Amino acid sequence: MTEPQTHHPNPSGLKRVAVLTSGGDAPGMNAAIRAVVRTATHNGIEVVGVRRGFQGLHEGDMALIGPRDVANTIQRGGTILLTARSHTWRSPEGRAKGAQNLRDWQVDGLIVIGGDGSFHGAHYLQQEHGFPVIGVPGTIDNDLYGTDHTIGYFTAVETALDAVDKLRDTGASHERIFVIEVMGRHAGHIALEVAVAGGAEEVFIPEDAKPVDGVVEIVKQSLAKGKASSIIIVAEGYPGGAEGVSKAIHEGTGQETRVSILGHIQRGGTPVSSDRVLASRLGEAAVYALMDGKSDVMVGRQGGGISHIPLHETWEKKKDVNRDLYRCAKTLSV
Amino acid sequence: MTEPQTHHPNPSGLKRVAVLTSGGDAPGMNAAIRAVVRTATHNGIEVVGVRRGFQGLHEGDMALIGPRDVANTIQRGGTILLTARSHTWRSPEGRAKGAQNLRDWQVDGLIVIGGDGSFHGAHYLQQEHGFPVIGVPGTIDNDLYGTDHTIGYFTAVETALDAVDKLRDTGASHERIFVIEVMGRHAGHIALEVAVAGGAEEVFIPEDAKPVDGVVEIVKQSLAKGKASSIIIVAEGYPGGAEGVSKAIHEGTGQETRVSILGHIQRGGTPVSSDRVLASRLGEAAVYALMDGKSDVMVGRQGGGISHIPLHETWEKKKDVNRDLYRCAKTLSV
Amino acid sequence: MTEPQTHHPNPSGLKRVAVLTSGGDAPGMNAAIRAVVRTATHNGIEVVGVRRGFQGLHEGDMALIGPRDVANTIQRGGTILLTARSHTWRSPEGRAKGAQNLRDWQVDGLIVIGGDGSFHGAHYLQQEHGFPVIGVPGTIDNDLYGTDHTIGYFTAVETALDAVDKLRDTGASHERIFVIEVMGRHAGHIALEVAVAGGAEEVFIPEDAKPVDGVVEIVKQSLAKGKASSIIIVAEGYPGGAEGVSKAIHEGTGQETRVSILGHIQRGGTPVSSDRVLASRLGEAAVYALMDGKSDVMVGRQGGGISHIPLHETWEKKKDVNRDLYRCAKTLSV
Amino acid sequence: MTEPQTHHPNPSGLKRVAVLTSGGDAPGMNAAIRAVVRTATHNGIEVVGVRRGFQGLHEGDMALIGPRDVANTIQRGGTILLTARSHTWRSPEGRAKGAQNLRDWQVDGLIVIGGDGSFHGAHYLQQEHGFPVIGVPGTIDNDLYGTDHTIGYFTAVETALDAVDKLRDTGASHERIFVIEVMGRHAGHIALEVAVAGGAEEVFIPEDAKPVDGVVEIVKQSLAKGKASSIIIVAEGYPGGAEGVSKAIHEGTGQETRVSILGHIQRGGTPVSSDRVLASRLGEAAVYALMDGKSDVMVGRQGGGISHIPLHETWEKKKDVNRDLYRCAKTLSV
Structure with missing residues (x-):
């Protein structure tokens, strides 16, 4: 060479x-x-x-x-x-x-x-x-x-993932469900990668037409499996966003969730x-x-x-x- | 010894x-x-x-x-x-x-x-x-x-500061004002430390009675000094929070701001x-x-x-x- | 879908x-x-x-x-x-x-x-x-x-890069040359990626037969261009490693360098x-x-x-x- | 106020x-x-x-x-x-x-x-x-x-601690002893803080005259307690440094150790x-x-x-x- x-x-x-x-x-x-x-x-x-x-x-x-x-x-x-x-x-x-x-x-x-x-x-x-x-x-x-x-893209994923890791600490300690909204405009790329890397229980992306109601069943299954805490990732482009998913969970299961919208920190950083x-x-x-x-x-x-x-x-x-x-x-x- | x-x-x-x-x-x-x-x-x-x-x-x-x-x-x-x-x-x-x-x-x-x-x-x-x-x-x-x-406390400050550093990247690139809300319940400790360490232009804490309207003057001065972007830190315990401060700035100066509420990530992490x-x-x-x-x-x-x-x-x-x-x-x- | x-x-x-x-x-x-x-x-x-x-x-x-x-x-x-x-x-x-x-x-x-x-x-x-x-x-x-x-591999690169960023702070402040050895066994993959991402002035990998003496000319050119500090990346598999490169620079140009062998930290971490x-x-x-x-x-x-x-x-x-x-x-x- | x-x-x-x-x-x-x-x-x-x-x-x-x-x-x-x-x-x-x-x-x-x-x-x-x-x-x-x-000082401690956390991952996975040398010139401040924060098994500082031979007993006790891996922190000002401590452990217990000298990365970084x-x-x-x-x-x-x-x-x-x-x-x- x-x-x-x-x-x-x-x-x-x-x-x-x-x-x-x-x-x-x-x-x-x-x-x-x-x-x-x-x-x-x-x-x-x-x-x-x-x-x-x-x-x-x-x-x-x-x-x-x-x-x-x-x-x-x-x-x-x-x-x-x-x-x-x-x-x-x-x-x-x-x-x-x-x-x-x-x-x-x-x-x-x-x-x-x-x-x-x-x-x-x-x-x-x-x-x-x-x-x-x-x-x-x-x-x-x-x-x-x-x-x-x-x-x-790679840095935004890493920043979002770091936030997910932090929220999991709290979610696990309090046995809570966190619904986390990540960026991506009309696309679910960031959401999908963060969901896999963050070990999320569920992910909602604009590319999939599944109704938000489906999450109710998932949360019920998750609780039934003995999972005390859950991480749910929602792309900002998914209709209703994290707030919509959180509302659906609350109405369907009575479970309270915490919503976290990561926002502009995903644009910055080394x-x-x-x-x-x-x-x-x-x-x-x-x-x-x-x-x-x-x-x-x-x-x-x-x-x-x-x-x-x-x-x-x-x-x-x-x-x-x-x-x-x-x-x-x-x-x-x- | x-x-x-x-x-x-x-x-x-x-x-x-x-x-x-x-x-x-x-x-x-x-x-x-x-x-x-x-x-x-x-x-x-x-x-x-x-x-x-x-x-x-x-x-x-x-x-x-x-x-x-x-x-x-x-x-x-x-x-x-x-x-x-x-x-x-x-x-x-x-x-x-x-x-x-x-x-x-x-x-x-x-x-x-x-x-x-x-x-x-x-x-x-x-x-x-x-x-x-x-x-x-x-x-x-x-x-x-x-x-x-x-x-x-120390970790929460560091997490909030890391977010401020990231938002400053975007704020400086877009010549924007960021209004960032940090945790602290009824106290301004986190806000104050993050404001100094983050080089913020202004900080609002519950311990100081100053009216939010004052920020208008500060933003005007900041613009007059040639600062194209600004970081403003607001403790969650300050009346109105970051949204209130953002609204006051918009009404008083016509300037648009971006609000970032850091939330639960401040509780987690190594x-x-x-x-x-x-x-x-x-x-x-x-x-x-x-x-x-x-x-x-x-x-x-x-x-x-x-x-x-x-x-x-x-x-x-x-x-x-x-x-x-x-x-x-x-x-x-x- | x-x-x-x-x-x-x-x-x-x-x-x-x-x-x-x-x-x-x-x-x-x-x-x-x-x-x-x-x-x-x-x-x-x-x-x-x-x-x-x-x-x-x-x-x-x-x-x-x-x-x-x-x-x-x-x-x-x-x-x-x-x-x-x-x-x-x-x-x-x-x-x-x-x-x-x-x-x-x-x-x-x-x-x-x-x-x-x-x-x-x-x-x-x-x-x-x-x-x-x-x-x-x-x-x-x-x-x-x-x-x-x-x-x-990706994490090792990121860890090594973080170290390079830190060493550059010191290198730039002291106007010094840093010779940094990264892992990779017999291969130069980590070294190459870190060199590009770290903005290194030179990189030595086992896949290239170029003699270490060549670095002398490069350092002289770099000094001539007005670069006061330099980052040189060496793969551990390159004959002589970072110490060898450092010695060659010193003998050829009289310039002192600092050697940093990153070692096992590259294996760990989230x-x-x-x-x-x-x-x-x-x-x-x-x-x-x-x-x-x-x-x-x-x-x-x-x-x-x-x-x-x-x-x-x-x-x-x-x-x-x-x-x-x-x-x-x-x-x-x- | x-x-x-x-x-x-x-x-x-x-x-x-x-x-x-x-x-x-x-x-x-x-x-x-x-x-x-x-x-x-x-x-x-x-x-x-x-x-x-x-x-x-x-x-x-x-x-x-x-x-x-x-x-x-x-x-x-x-x-x-x-x-x-x-x-x-x-x-x-x-x-x-x-x-x-x-x-x-x-x-x-x-x-x-x-x-x-x-x-x-x-x-x-x-x-x-x-x-x-x-x-x-x-x-x-x-x-x-x-x-x-x-x-x-605070940043150097954090950088050294981050390295210790990474080395512990490897140490624990391989059931190994890591001897880690941190900076501090003639003083043991960084070493002491990193030892406590890093959960180290032992720390050697210049301010304490204890002979390095003592570490042999400590390592034996540690092994006897069922600890498969160990982190030992050595201040650069301690006579013999990390290499000396490693040698003493090897001679006294037959155990192999890994030495990591963190070096100049401790000076840099945000x-x-x-x-x-x-x-x-x-x-x-x-x-x-x-x-x-x-x-x-x-x-x-x-x-x-x-x-x-x-x-x-x-x-x-x-x-x-x-x-x-x-x-x-x-x-x-x-």
Whole structure:
């Protein structure tokens, strides 16, 4: 095995890229920014950092950044480029202004780190102005088609799991039922993983149509099995959420439960290794994609390799939850 | 310096003690149970573990436990003896039954690990049946007079602080205001410590009568100083809680805020060192107190030494928050 | 989407399985044991737990275990079944004794959680006595062919990364070079992942033949780039280890370095979610494999699906490190 | 209770202070710097930050810093001002140059955050040049007379304890003895606290003259009690260290042990709440002390209040370990 080749061919003649983070922040976004900056620099390409997402792109809030600017950021939560939800970007005029700013800065391509809302924004820029854009999946929800995981997902799972472990201490000591709501927007990925890893008795996800009433039977069985305490995980996208499940249990069994809605802590914190590595790989891949002349695609990771998925597919195609994991959650709650 | 003397004189002729945990669970309770069991054993005294607090004492749910039963428990959250809130203990008949169970088991003294509700239960047992009782302060709220800190407080602070650090990542990335509610029942100890350690811009505690409207001015000043994001800590005992503070900010400044109510995660988790050490010292001191013939007192730690405070004083006298810390919180939010 | 089917067909008529952990312990082994116990129970199969690995199998140190015995263990490091390195198992006589014990206990199949040494032991049992055996990859080193990851690897990486983050604090404050040795036996998987996630300036793995002298040039370049501090990761399997690399730097550049050998802490701790989920999936798959009549194979996870690899291939075939990751480590240390 | 008074009288007419960190870095140093900057600013006083300790003071590596410069630093390990060990400062000429730099920058007083070596440096500056200096105890070793705790101690204990918890997982699974060496220079504070909190079977500290041979008897007793695994804590200042203890055990009992030397990870990491609060209080107190006209003293915390101890006493007087804790460690290892 020899030293790896780290210089990538540059047939598109890329000289300067811009990078921004948009939408909800996710742990690992800084690692992705760092990877973009360092990969570009290593290949002789300059990088412009855009602050506050598309809003900053519209306003021209941008500056050149170099490898030292991203030193000591790989372990930090949040995003050093800041993020925002932009209203002006929703209008063609707003996007035209942003396109002009990119041209004024002599930028040859834009890398957008974010979720499906952010990818829409990038897609329109490409469609309306022919500007090369690459999407990097950065969201804790893991709800983008075309990549096994999204940046931030692993850390969000770990944070939620840590909370579940803590609540189990109290649940077991008091012989109580805890109904815990985790994030994930319209998807049950976080809920499912946390349910298996947290040894939950039951999990409710938006992808399964089962009625909340069913939980009554489960709780009764659980009590009958001699389980004095229970952990029930509910995805925020499940109709009624944790409060609804709690109410159903109370009405059906008379059992009191404690509801815990984990909320925004799931977005923050030092990214775990899996998110840092994923972000590093995808940040590198995003620069390579622009160098290769690609545009209007998301770089993702599938089965260990890098995928390039048309941006519109990332939100049009449905990413299913892992059904094997769902079965596993059921089996192991015996 | 010579090897320390670890055998304590036993003028009261103590032969067998019982121990229970009661009320809300707190990290470090297992370390306290372990210390009671090992100190007693080391001094030739047997230990009866009572399960589910006073409810279990009433029902006779108890068993002998030895040093090996508490091996590998010092790092565990919750309580291996379980805890419960007992209705039967509120009646003299309920307590008489419990006293009889203790006598049937030939127990010479009872150690109760819990908060002020639990200490009331212990006090009545002593008053009505002359049964020797010792209280060990185990509650995350730190609201008991006569001890600098209570078991569980340090871990709860650390858990809340970890959440604040995570929320700051998101707050800073989105330039948002976070209003975070921490536990503490009627007291502001946790809130104050978390505010200083978390670098909060403002803190609201029940001990200070300041109106919530004042926060409006503070937020305006903060924005004027160029602070794009803010962390505001609210004790659950402050009138209106985090929701009230958030509403006041919105009405007074038009600024949107995010509310995060940390909830029960603050009760769980592996106890931090300070809680394990405090629990170890107080568990040892509780056994020594019974051996010395003391009763109806709480063992606490004050300025490094062990205190013995009449149980009724622990709830009748008011423990103030640390005013120096309160000033410090203000000064450092400049 | 309907409720998943959790009952597996049982053409082999499996009635009772045994499970043991062997070799070095790894975080997530308890989650794997739990999954074996609960999957078997759910399918009407009994489980015998063997203590202290093959040594206990030889000695007949075994007992029936049920779903409640594994409650509240999924989050615990180490292995509740204990582990040991067995000398008696190396002889055919030792193994014959173990086979007899399994028959005496009416066991129909054995599940062995461990690394390649343990798989050798299982393989011989199958070869010499025709006893059905299934291997579950449990080792932090991730050095088994046929599975993308091994149980314990993710947690070991996270523990090592946490240490690297801490050392970087000191390294940056003192403008020092830290040379950090991580585990991995003869493989560089942990080192590579930690290097990328930890933002290391350089990484040395046994899979690459590059001479340690090369580091001198790298350190000189790093200093020239204005990097005041550096993190260098060395796999324990790299010739000379961290001490050798440190010595080479000192001799070549005159720069002093600090060496940190992380050691056994990498084996312990609460397993992270990825290890718990992997262990849950593989524990379930191991029981299914025996029910399906399979033997002498390891169950692994490849690209999201379950693989069944002949045991001898797991050690005969070479699992390469991720070369993309290796390149990425180089590129991002710009 | 009314709003606290946060403006401090300034009879000395202090207008500008300098602050530096020196010696080994400790978690919480940034919180102390932040407290100095914000307390000074709040009272209308300017702050000069000196980089790389006395070395930077000698070289004039300094700049004005304001409240925004220390935003978002309270949770960071290491020191943003960097630290170094200075050779030039050991000569009167070196110190004269530093004094001149301070006068050139119109600084009225210097705050030095560090351990006893750093306090020596500050003391000489006061003695030789009459320059007002205040020491802030920043060292993980907790070995300074005149303060109950030093900044960084609590975090170092927590980091070491986390490692002990992890090693116990492996120790228990393999039924092994772990001999773990923790930091503390010539003092046993960290070792003692970790031993109690970690439930160690034995602890060796420099303050106790007991011969290492004694451990043989202890290990034999431990084995006789049925303890299959053991944790033994050794302070780095104990003659022979962990290796010596391990050797003695092997020679005396034939038992093999695993040695783990935790090393520099104990210096890094996000500071725990207790360190951040202590640092905040002492940073504030240091500015107040200069405003009050004090000099050549260390600000410490004793029994909840602020102490002012002549610098030379901090190293001349001996701070004993907590003997109650030492006894407790013995009692609870029953």
